[in-house]
Amino acid sequence: MAKPLIAGNWKMHGSAASATALASHLAQHWNASATPQMVVFPPFVHLADVKRALSGSDIALGAQNLSQYANGAYTGEVSAQMLRDLGCDYVLVGHSERRAVFAESNETVAEKFVAAQGCGLMPILCVGETLQQRQQQKTLQVVAQQIAAVVERAGQENVCRAVIAYEPVWAIGKGETASPEQAQQVHRAIRAQLGDAGKTTTLLYGGSVKAENAADLFIQPDIDGGLVGGASLEAQEFLNIAQQLIEQD
Numbered sequence: 001m002a003k004p005l006i007a008g009n010w011k012m013h014g015s016a017a018s019a020t021a022l023a024s025h026l027a028q029h030w031n032a033s034a035t036p037q038m039v040v041f042p043p044f045v046h047l048a049d050v051k052r053a054l055s056g057s058d059i060a061l062g063a064q065n066l067s068q069y070a071n072g073a074y075t076g077e078v079s080a081q082m083l084r085d086l087g088c089d090y091v092l093v094g095h096s097e098r099r100a101v102f103a104e105s106n107e108t109v110a111e112k113f114v115a116a117q118g119c120g121l122m123p124i125l126c127v128g129e130t131l132q133q134r135q136q137q138k139t140l141q142v143v144a145q146q147i148a149a150v151v152e153r154a155g156q157e158n159v160c161r162a163v164i165a166y167e168p169v170w171a172i173g174k175g176e177t178a179s180p181e182q183a184q185q186v187h188r189a190i191r192a193q194l195g196d197a198g199k200t201t202t203l204l205y206g207g208s209v210k211a212e213n214a215a216d217l218f219i220q221p222d223i224d225g226g227l228v229g230g231a232s233l234e235a236q237e238f239l240n241i242a243q244q245l246i247e248q249d
């Protein structure tokens with residue numbers, strides 16, 4: 001069985017004060033004995049504050065991005081080791097906003113994946129198709145290529161040890177979710193691509209997950225949790241989504 005996980009991607013939102021308040025609320029209200037692992041992804045500059053606010057809780061910390069390079073003259077970049085030093089256990093790799101807005105290629109994503117694992121960070125590899133690609137019936141092909149590029153560089157076993165998040169680009173931040181059947185179809189294909197070792201790989205769904213649609217998604221056999229954007233900025237809503245995952249267990 002794959003380990004369930006509920007992840008909150010805060011994107012470029014909030015202030016030091018609001019990030020600390022959100023993390024403190026989660027730390028106070030998240031039951032430490034609950035089975036799903038909870039992890040939050042604040043902006044880089046709030047990682048240290050959030051780490052302090054989470055201390056004593058079971059909630060893990062993650063970063064939204066990392067450099068593919070270990071160190072050197074890379075102005076503005078943040079390395080995997082720097083994130084480890086700040087107490088991060090997870091990192092998002094290849095989020096669609098990084099791919100689309102910052103032109104990250106499959107190859108760059110694969111390099112970042114390797115850099116993350118090399119420092120002991122758990123990568124959450126994000127994959128997903130655009131609306132146009134879905135309309136052209138290329139969804140499974142696009143997702144398979146995004147994963148294959150990482151397999152090629154990191155190896156199948158290492159990809160299977162990571163977390164993979166399927167986030168259809170057309171469902172992100174739009175209030176429009178993939179139907180549970182659409183999501184399950186892609187998750188099943190990812191699981192098949194990963195082979196035997198992928199049976200225990202945690203596969204998340206992301207794209208307008210809310211408390212009201214979470215249960216129908218999480219009940220799908222190949223969906224092991226969620227990567228939540230907008231709804232993770234409201235502590236109670238995020239806790240309610242996490243609760244739906246506990247109830248599927």
Ligand code: 13P
Binds near residue numbers: 095167175209
């Ligand atoms: P929304 O939940 O806001 O659609 O964002 C999803 C996402 O991109 C999480 O990484």
